[in-house]
Amino acid sequence: MRRKATRAAGSRRRLWLGLAFASPWLLGFVALVAGPILASGYYSFTDFNLFQSPTNVGFANYQELLHDERFGQALANTLILTVVGVPVSLMLALLLALALNLRVRGMPFYRAVVYLPTIVPIVVTTYVWRWLLNAQYGWINRLLGLVGLPQPSWLEDPAFTKPAVILIGLWTVGGTTVIYLAALKNVPQETYEAAAMDGAGPWQKFRAVTWPALSPVTLFQLIVGVIASLQLFTQPYLLAQNRLNGAAGGPDDSLLTYGMYVFQNAFVFLKMGYASALAWVLFLITMAVSAGLLLTSRRWVHYGN
Amino acid sequence: MGIKTTARYATVWAIVLGMAFPFLIMLSTALKGPNEIFAAPPKLLPHEWNFASFGDALNAMPFWRYLGNTLLVSGLCVVGSLISCPLVAYSLSKLHWPGRNVVLVLMLSTMMLPPQVTLVPLYLLWDKLGLVGTYLPLVIPSFLGTPFLIFMLRQFLMGVPDELLDAARLDGASELRVYASVVLPLARPALATVAVFQFVWSWTDFLNPLIYLNDSSQYTLSIGLYNFFSEHGVDWGPLMAASVMFTLPALVIFLLGQRHFVEGIATRGLK
Numbered sequence: 001m002r003r004k005a006t007r008a009a010g011s012r013r014r015l016w017l018g019l020a021f022a023s024p025w026l027l028g029f030v031a032l033v034a035g036p037i038l039a040s041g042y043y044s045f046t047d048f049n050l051f052q053s054p055t056n057v058g059f060a061n062y063q064e065l066l067h068d069e070r071f072g073q074a075l076a077n078t079l080i081l082t083v084v085g086v087p088v089s090l091m092l093a094l095l096l097a098l099a100l101n102l103r104v105r106g107m108p109f110y111r112a113v114v115y116l117p118t119i120v121p122i123v124v125t126t127y128v129w130r131w132l133l134n135a136q137y138g139w140i141n142r143l144l145g146l147v148g149l150p151q152p153s154w155l156e157d158p159a160f161t162k163p164a165v166i167l168i169g170l171w172t173v174g175g176t177t178v179i180y181l182a183a184l185k186n187v188p189q190e191t192y193e194a195a196a197m198d199g200a201g202p203w204q205k206f207r208a209v210t211w212p213a214l215s216p217v218t219l220f221q222l223i224v225g226v227i228a229s230l231q232l233f234t235q236p237y238l239l240a241q242n243r244l245n246g247a248a249g250g251p252d253d254s255l256l257t258y259g260m261y262v263f264q265n266a267f268v269f270l271k272m273g274y275a276s277a278l279a280w281v282l283f284l285i286t287m288a289v290s291a292g293l294l295l296t297s298r299r300w301v302h303y304g305n
Numbered sequence: 306m307g308i309k310t311t312a313r314y315a316t317v318w319a320i321v322l323g324m325a326f327p328f329l330i331m332l333s334t335a336l337k338g339p340n341e342i343f344a345a346p347p348k349l350l351p352h353e354w355n356f357a358s359f360g361d362a363l364n365a366m367p368f369w370r371y372l373g374n375t376l377l378v379s380g381l382c383v384v385g386s387l388i389s390c391p392l393v394a395y396s397l398s399k400l401h402w403p404g405r406n407v408v409l410v411l412m413l414s415t416m417m418l419p420p421q422v423t424l425v426p427l428y429l430l431w432d433k434l435g436l437v438g439t440y441l442p443l444v445i446p447s448f449l450g451t452p453f454l455i456f457m458l459r460q461f462l463m464g465v466p467d468e469l470l471d472a473a474r475l476d477g478a479s480e481l482r483v484y485a486s487v488v489l490p491l492a493r494p495a496l497a498t499v500a501v502f503q504f505v506w507s508w509t510d511f512l513n514p515l516i517y518l519n520d521s522s523q524y525t526l527s528i529g530l531y532n533f534f535s536e537h538g539v540d541w542g543p544l545m546a547a548s549v550m551f552t553l554p555a556l557v558i559f560l561l562g563q564r565h566f567v568e569g570i571a572t573r574g575l576k
Contacts, residue, residue: 009402014399017480018402024389025412027447033415036426050432084516099320100315112560113321116328119559121509123527124548127534130332131541138331142346236509243535267516272425272534279421286419288403 037283043276050270061277071278074261075161075255081257082229085166089124090221094214097180111181115174126238129168130155141290142169148194155239158254168235176221183217184210197211212302219297230286233259333361335546342541360540362533365543368550370522371529378443378514378525379507385447386503387496388456393450394458395488398481399470409459410454414464420512428516442517443510447503448523454499463496464490501562508555526551 019026020245044061046054064195065071117125132138133154152160191209200208234256240250248296249256262282266275329349332509341348346528362368396402397409416464417469465488473483489496511527524532532545537543 014400015404015515018396018400021396021400021480021484022393022408024448025393025450025452025455026408028409028446029415031430032427032446032449033418033423036423036430037418039426041430096320098314102317104313104317110317110321115323116556116559117324119451119505119553119555120510120552121527121548122511122550123509123530124331125327127530127544127548128327130539131334131545132327132330137343137345137347139326145346171324174324189383192428193438196331203363227417227419232420238511238531238534240536241531243538259419259421262424263512266425266428276425277562279419283422286417290417291441 045274076257086225093176096177118174158252161254187213216302311342358546362543375525381444382447384509389450390454398462
């Protein structure tokens with residue numbers, strides 16, 4: 001009896017201790033995450049700007065979405081950037097990781113160089129690339145010219161603005177690369193040796209050993225990458241930045257991403273209710289896409305035993 | 306060297322050159338005079354080294370003030386993260402209380418939340434508190450813990466044997482004492498990683514300062530550079546010079562913490 005009581009007291013004490021130590025995040029969760037999510041849901045059914053209080057408008061904001069051409073454009077732009085950009089950058093990250101896993105002296109240096117672009121301020125990254133992609137004086141077109149390829153007006157031609165965003169993303173692929181590298185180290189050497197005994201060449205080894213072993217990490221990076229891509233804001237915002245128009249979306253709105261459109265509605269047009277509805281739709285899309293990826297993963301992700 | 310070895314080095318060096326190329330162009334443009342910047346075809350290196358762009362950048366904006374502001378915000382965020390993240394990580398790894406796994410899952414799932422969802426309500430919250438236009442909306446969240454960093458620390462602490470802590474507890478140390486005199490010293494390398502991550506994030510952040518800072522005397526470098534671009538348009542020399550000076554501190558912090566960082570993640574993973 002007595003022991004049971006002390007054990008119960010002990011577990012209550014542990015509960016309080018645990019909650020006390022976790023309290024900074026618990027407080028942050030309530031004040032900065034859960035509360036705002038609920039508030040945003042409420043605001044999405046209202047109409048207001050910063051200077052007047054919200055008035056209830058029912059589903060009007062959501063109905064407006066259906067007729068809003070810029071919403072459709074922003075959604076389409078974001079989906080294109082995600083569907084093309086995420087797989088391409090994962091592929092590059094994997095190739096870089098394979099290369100950085102080779103037996104070469106001085107590897108910590110090479111790895112650091114590949115990681116370096118990810119710590120450059122995003123404002124700097126985007127402006128440097130605006131300069132590199134300059135149609136007349138930029139180095140990208142210079143290099144394309146040297147090998148006899150056409151030299152597009154990257155940031156003026158609506159067909160080339162999205163490739164420009166994806167290209168910038170490829171430069172900052174170092175974080176993804178490092179995680180692939182960690183996963184490569186965990187592939188057991190014996191499996192490669194066994195495959196070599198069966199007479200497998202490099203490609204067969206990759207198909208039969210490396211790729212399946214990396215598939216859980218690929219799933220993880222795919223989900224993280226898709227979520228990040230659906231929120232894309234700063235690079236396209238700064239690529240579209242011009243001196244005249246705070247609501248710029250690049251040539252023919254080809255750079256207007258979903259994240260940019262939410263921001264513009266909230267802080268340029270001061271349509272806080274409409275921005276909240278947009279944000280909630282993005283939230284639902286994000287959850288649906290993540291769930292979808294998890295469902296398909298059963299077919300192509302192999303968890304080792 | 307055999308062909309295979311040569312091919313390996315060639316591959317690795319091609320990657321290094323490709324990744325370093327934008328850095329090189331940033332630096333060389335900053336060191337070129339206006340005539341050389343707009344030369345077609347462009348030259349890789351400046352014919353004549355010209356430091357005027359650095360002076361122009363320092364004159365066109367209160368660069369040192371912005372640098373100080375950015376340091377202040379980043380420094381406070383690092384302090385915040387170093388205080389809050391290990392506390393929460395300790396709770397989620399070494400205090401075996403019922404419900405800790407629920408909290409962990411909840412925390413991880415918030416990492417999937419698009420920041421746009423909380424953008425408007427958070428702005429209104431800080432506005433109601435009268436804190437828009439101060440650094441507090443940028444700094445306070447770090448004192449409440451960042452899920453990614455908490456998770457990283459938690460994974461680190463999971464590897465610390467319970468016996469170590471129990472020994473201290475048997476000696477009659479309070480939980481706070483165990484935390485301060487056993488756990489924190491053990492976690493030093495992981496804490497260094499937390500500090501580097503947090504510093505680089507705050508140093509490079511754009512969206513939050515864009516939303517919450519409205520007085521130009523408070524701008525961080527991200528917003529200073531953004532405004533420079535809005536006002537002067539494409540004045541590439543000073544813009545690249547300012548970019549070099551803005552990137553350098555993050556680079557230095559990264560290289561100092563590098564040992565714990567890329568190699569750490571690459572060899573151990575985030576486990």
